[in-house]
Amino acid sequence: MAKRSDIKLQREAVIRTALDLLGETGVDGLTTRRIAAALGVQQPALYWHFKDKAALLDALAEAMLVENHSRSLPLPDEDWRHFLIENARSFRRALLAYRDGARVHAGSRPSPALYPAVEAQLGFMVAAGFDIVAAGYILQAAGHYVVGSVLEQQAAMAANGLPGHGTGSDMAPETGVQFPLLGQAFRKIENVSPDEGFEFGLVALVAGFESLL
Numbered sequence: 144m145a146k147r148s149d150i151k152l153q154r155e156a157v158i159r160t161a162l163d164l165l166g167e168t169g170v171d172g173l174t175t176r177r178i179a180a181a182l183g184v185q186q187p188a189l190y191w192h193f194k195d196k197a198a199l200l201d202a203l204a205e206a207m208l209v210e211n212h213s214r215s216l217p218l219p220d221e222d223w224r225h226f227l228i229e230n231a232r233s234f235r236r237a238l239l240a241y242r243d244g245a246r247v248h249a250g251s252r253p254s255p256a257l258y259p260a261v262e263a264q265l266g267f268m269v270a271a272g273f274d275i276v277a278a279g280y281i282l283q284a285a286g287h288y289v290v291g292s293v294l295e296q297q298a299a300m301a302a303n304g305l306p307g308h309g310t311g312s313d314m315a316p317e318t319g320v321q322f323p324l325l326g327q328a329f330r331k332i333e334n335v336s337p338d339e340g341f342e343f344g345l346v347a348l349v350a351g352f353e354s355l356l
Contacts, residue, residue, distance in 0.1 A: 157199075164177055214230050215264070223268060228349060231345050239296070239297070268282065
């Protein structure tokens, strides 16, 4: 019978292998069959740790955050606005660290391993003056903004093979003549980096949260 430490090591090996394969195949091509082949085991062996692909994706989402999300906890005496901005930036970097990172994370819920960080964030926002419901909605809204932003960016990267938005390159010249404001907006935004667009929305979002105090 396998020791508990051996089981843990094997589970981590499955997660690490899946993350490595994710960069090659994307989330659609990430199958338990491919993971098992990379590990040199039979496919049913993976079900010892993960009952289905959804459970595996939940574990991958957690691993991405544990590995790359370095600003999940507020600093002592930190302003709540500064924390929300730094937390969102760090969360975004974690999702961008892997191909289809936002798709892997979308729909997942915090695992018990992440509960302490979520508890600290809620307590921090309540101490800043928000009631518990507002604190929860603020953290949720900020998280949804990050995931949605990265979903759009990674979809554009997959379609264009480039890190940009790809919003205006397909607009016909006559469209800009018929719709001058639309044409101007496309021309201005087409070459804006994803970072700049993300920062604009993030700052605006946090400014809106301030009105809830």
